[in-house]
Amino acid sequence: MSTGHVLLGLLATGPKHGYELKRAHDAHMPRAKPLAFGQVYATLGRLQRDGLVTEGDRDRDAGPERTSFALTDAGRARLDEWLTAVEAPAPFVASELLAKVVVALLAADSRRAGDYLAAQRAAHAARLRELTAAKLDPESALGDVIAADFAISHLDADLRWMETTIARVGELQQGVQA
Incomplete structure (x- = not known):
């Protein structure tokens, strides 16, 4: 911004x-x-x-x-x-979340990466509940609702990625350490 x-x-x-x-x-x-x-x-x-x-x-x-x-x-x-001006999609994947998972696989093991992802998933789910409550509050201003919708969409995408990654974490460790 x-x-x-x-x-x-x-x-x-x-x-x-x-x-x-x-x-x-x-x-x-x-x-x-x-x-x-x-x-x-x-x-x-x-x-x-x-x-x-x-x-x-x-x-x-x-x-x-x-x-x-x-x-x-x-x-x-x-x-x-x-x-x-149309915003170009980000040319590179730059995410603290992604970096931590890759580093956990490199520096630790698939269990540690899985534990991190599970803890992060819980934090995302809690934030998702907070935003949903704010969005549904009849006292919320339109700006609050629009901002909550934006954040909810991004959290939802992160949660879907985490689910996929948790399922692949063992396979990913082998690939990262190769």
């Missing part, structure tokens, strides 16, 4: 200061890693340097001075370009 593009998208609805952008990000991207204030302001600085946002009004409502930022025409064009 590009923080800059997300901030441009949030500014597409109108000028906002850094604190509002952080709040909007965390509200609209509920399952994403929360943004740090420093990250918001550093990203705004780069966007401003590149002519994608401009400083707007400054206000001091019961606190420190706040500068709002607004999307420029170039910023809107960059946002539109990003929104229409």
